[in-house]
Amino acid sequence: MKKTFLAAVVGVAVATAAQAEPINLNLSGGNPGGLWSLLGAGIDRAAKVDDGDSVITYQATGGGFANIGLLGANRTDLGLVHDAEANIALSGGEPFKAPIENMRAIGYMYNWAPMHFFLTKDMADEYNIDSLDDIATSGAPIRIGINRSGNITSNVALKMLEEAGITEDMLSDNGGQLVRAGANEQGELIQDGRLDMITNGIFIQHSSFRAVDENVDVVLLSIPQEVIDATNEEFGTGTMVIPSGSYKNQGADISTVSLGALLVATEQMDEATAYSLASSLVKNIDEVRAVHKSMQALTPELLTTPSVVEFHPGAIKAYTEAGYAK
Incomplete structure (x- = not known):
C-alpha cells in the first residue's frame, strides 16, 4: 500500500513538472481600438484557453515599423508587422539603418x-x-x-x-x-x-x-x-x-497588391514559449476569428503559411504536430 501511494505521488509530481509554464508576453501592436488591438485580445484569449494563467499584454505603438524597431532592440516579446515592413527591415531599407535579422514568425494573421x-x-x-x-x-x-x-x-x-x-x-x-x-x-x-x-x-x-x-x-x-x-x-x-x-x-x-500581417517574435524567445503560443493559436483559432468579422477568413492553413520572415523553431514544431507544417 505504501509503495503504491508513493508511486502515485511521484507520478503526480512528474506530470506536474512536465506541464508547460503559463506564458507571459508583451505584444506591440498599433493604435488603441484598431484591428491590431483586437487581434491582441484574440491572441490573449487563445493562450488563456490552454492555460488560464497565461497573459498576452497588448501595448499600443506607432505600428509595424515601430514594432520591428522594438523587436530588433529586444525591447518587446512580440510584434504585429506587415509583411512589406518586415521585408524592408530584413534588407535594412528606410527607416532602418541596418538589417533587422533577429525576427522569427509565430503566425501569419491575414493577407487580405x-x-x-x-x-x-x-x-x-x-x-x-x-x-x-x-x-x-x-x-x-x-x-x-x-x-x-x-x-x-x-x-x-x-x-x-x-x-x-x-x-x-x-x-x-x-x-x-x-x-x-x-x-x-x-x-x-x-x-x-x-x-x-x-x-x-x-x-x-x-x-x-x-x-x-x-x-x-x-x-x-x-x-x-x-x-x-x-x-x-x-x-x-x-x-x-x-x-x-x-x-x-x-x-x-x-x-491589386495586397498587404498581410504577421505575428513576430525574436530568436531569443525560447522554443517552449514559441511552441506553446503557436499551439494555442492553431488549436484555438476561433478566439482570433471572433475579434472582428474581417478575421473570419483566418484558417490554420494561412496561420502556418511561410512569408518573408522564417518561422520560429518552436512554432514549426507546433504546426508540424498539428499537421500544418509547410
Missing part, C-alpha cells in the same frame, strides 16, 4: 488588405481614366491622397504610382499634387472636394471606404499586372482580387 485607388467619376470620365496607368498620359490635375510617411501603405502606393508612370513632378506640372493623410482624413477630404483620388491598403468595405463609396461618386481603378508584379517583388506583398460589385460603380473584378 488590398490596395485601393478610388478616383472621382467626374475626373475619370473627363480624362478617360479607367486604369492607374491612364493617369500618366491623361494630363489630369489630380490631387491624390496617400497615407502619411511611416505608414507602409504610403511606401506601397508610391511604388505603384511610380511603376504606372506617375511622379510627384508630373502631377505638379498638371496642376495636381500628392497629399499625405490617414485613411479617415482622406475620406473626409474627397467628400469635401479637396481630393480627387484616395488610396490605401485596408480591408474591402472598410468603414472609411464605405463612407466614400456612399457619399461620393467614385470609381475603383484597375491596376496593370506589371505594376502588381513589380510591387510584389520589391515588398514581398501578394496579389488579391477585389470582387466585382464590392463598390457601387465597380462592374468587374480588380486585381
